[in-house]
Amino acid sequence: MLRFHSPFDGKRFIGDKKKMIFHDSHHESIPGRVGGCQIDRIAPENVARFDPDSPAEAIIQGFAPCLDCLWTESSVHE
Ligand SMILES: [Zn+2]
Numbered sequence: 001m002l003r004f005h006s007p008f009d010g011k012r013f014i015g016d017k018k019k020m021i022f023h024d025s026h027h028e029s030i031p032g033r034v035g036g037c038q039i040d041r042i043a044p045e046n047v048a049r050f051d052p053d054s055p056a057e058a059i060i061q062g063f064a065p066c067l068d069c070l071w072t073e074s075s076v077h078e
Contacts, residue, residue: 001025003039007047013055014039015048015063022048022055022063022070029068037068 002025004010015022029036050057055065065071 001028007044007049008039009049011049011053013050013053013058014042015050015058015061016042017046017048018043020063021066022050022058023066024055024069027069035068037066 002008002010002012008014008025012025013022014025023037023039025039028039048058048061048063050061055070059065
């Protein structure tokens with residue numbers, strides 16, 4: 001789900017600067033599941049947003065796709 005509050009500001013792709021992975025908010029694993037995306041648990045100072053808001057931009061910036069929400073996302077490989 002998209003989050004419209006800071007620091008997410010409605011961005012679809014959310015990076016975790018500590019783990020250097022990024023998530024797709026539209027396909028994130030169920031919140032609270034152990035080992036899932038846990039986007040809500042990323043510390044605000046570690047949240048990365050991308051402009052443009054795309055997997056390609058995240059990868060350019062050195063982030064790896066999250067295996068829980070992005071492994072089926074074909075656009076990652078475009
Ligand atoms: Zn994820």
